[in-house]
Amino acid sequence: MALITATLPIPIPKNWEEHKRWYAVLHTFTPDGRHLKTDAIFTGTESAGELIYLTRARKIRDEMVSALKDHHFCDVQIELFSVQVDGFTFGLVDASKPEDNYESVHLLPNDFAFFKPWDGSFDV
Known part of the structure; x- marks a missing residue:
């Protein structure tokens, strides 16, 4: 899973x-879905300007994906x-709250919220 994300x-x-x-981020997993590692590279702050940090983040993210060896892209x-x-x-x-009958998982720091039926759909 490769993405660009921010913290605040x-x-x-x-x-x-x-x-x-x-950050440019690469999360890698085993074929059965266990987390192997996360590489997160800081690319700049908002104050540096979107063109600078996004350009750098895209380049780094793409380089991290290109450098993967012996991998297979799949769901x-x-x-x-x-x-x-x-x-x-x-x-x-x-991020579930059983007392509120709320069941979800969140991808952080993006805070994308996933809900049943766990089909990859999410809310932001």
Whole structure:
């Protein structure tokens, strides 16, 4: 799973542009969906300007994917996983609230929310 994502501290500071950190991320998994590793490379802050951090992030993400050896691209049902990068959680985490009859998992730090029937559809 390769993506570009950002982190932002909570509470959000007034000068949030200086604190919104962008990353090129590559999560790799075994064929049966177990998390192998996460590579997350910081590419800049929002204050640097979108053209700079996004251009850099796309290039790095594409290089990480191109460098993969002995891989196979396919749909895979993955297990929950979580890693810390610069003090932020990256991963697929359980966000369920049984007391509210709410069942979901969230891809962080994007905060994409996945729900049953677990078909890959998500809300942002």
